[in-house]
Amino acid sequence: ARYCLNIALKQCGDVKDFKALENELYELTGIPQRPSSNDFEVTAELGEGNFTKIYKAEYKKNGSVYAMKTIEKTTIERMKRRHPNINNEIMMEKRILLKLNHPGVVTLFSTFQDYGTLYYQMEYVGGADLWNYLQDHSAEANVNTPTKAHVGCPWSLTRFFFAEALEAVLHMHRH
Numbered sequence: 001a002r003y004c005l006n007i008a009l010k011q012c013g014d015v016k017d018f019k020a021l022e023n024e025l026y027e028l029t030g031i032p033q034r035p036s037s038n039d040f041e042v043t044a045e046l047g048e049g050n051f052t053k054i055y056k057a058e059y060k061k062n063g064s065v066y067a068m069k070t071i072e073k074t075t076i077e078r079m080k081r082r083h084p085n086i087n088n089e090i091m092m093e094k095r096i097l098l099k100l101n102h103p104g105v106v107t108l109f110s111t112f113q114d115y116g117t118l119y120y121q122m123e124y125v126g127g128a129d130l131w132n133y134l135q136d137h138s139a140e141a142n143v144n145t146p147t148k149a150h151v152g153c154p155w156s157l158t159r160f161f162f163a164e165a166l167e168a169v170l171h172m173h174r175h
Contacts, residue, residue: 034110035110040060042057043056052069070119071090071119072116073116073118097122100171106125107122107123108123
């Protein structure tokens with residue numbers, strides 16, 4: 001993509017290269033187009049997936065907080081034996097997140113990599129995940145029950161969560 005953009009810029013008579021455009025955009029917005037892992041300080045681990053980890057990370061230059069999804073390249077190579085389509089799925093997630101713009105879908109700001117890791121710089125959304133929220137809410141509602149055996153919430157809250165999720169899924173389906 002950079003090569004094609006550089007050719008297009010030269011054909012248009014602009015002498016700037018892609019790196020110069022990235023730097024100019026950074027000066028205007030304060031957000032680097034190609035950050036590196038050294039630009040962030042990890043402050044907490046937020047969660048873990050099948051082959052990913054998500055961290056809360058602070059951008060050192062301006063203090064902005066992001067969710068940083070990391071995928072170890074060695075893990076991808078190991079998983080290729082059992083799951084040969086894993087590279088396609090990683091790229092599909094990236095393409096979908098870059099395409100979507102909806103309040104119910106987390107924003108992907110950029111992706112980058114270093115020698116051993118792929119990084120997704122994403123919008124940080126504070127608060128607990130829905131499962132933990134439902135467990136905590138159930139424990140508060142059932143103070144006589146010492147454990148979190150039952151999970152649930154009032155019908156009005158259920159309708160709200162379902163409507164939010166459905167709206168996000170419909171948006172994804174439309175795009």
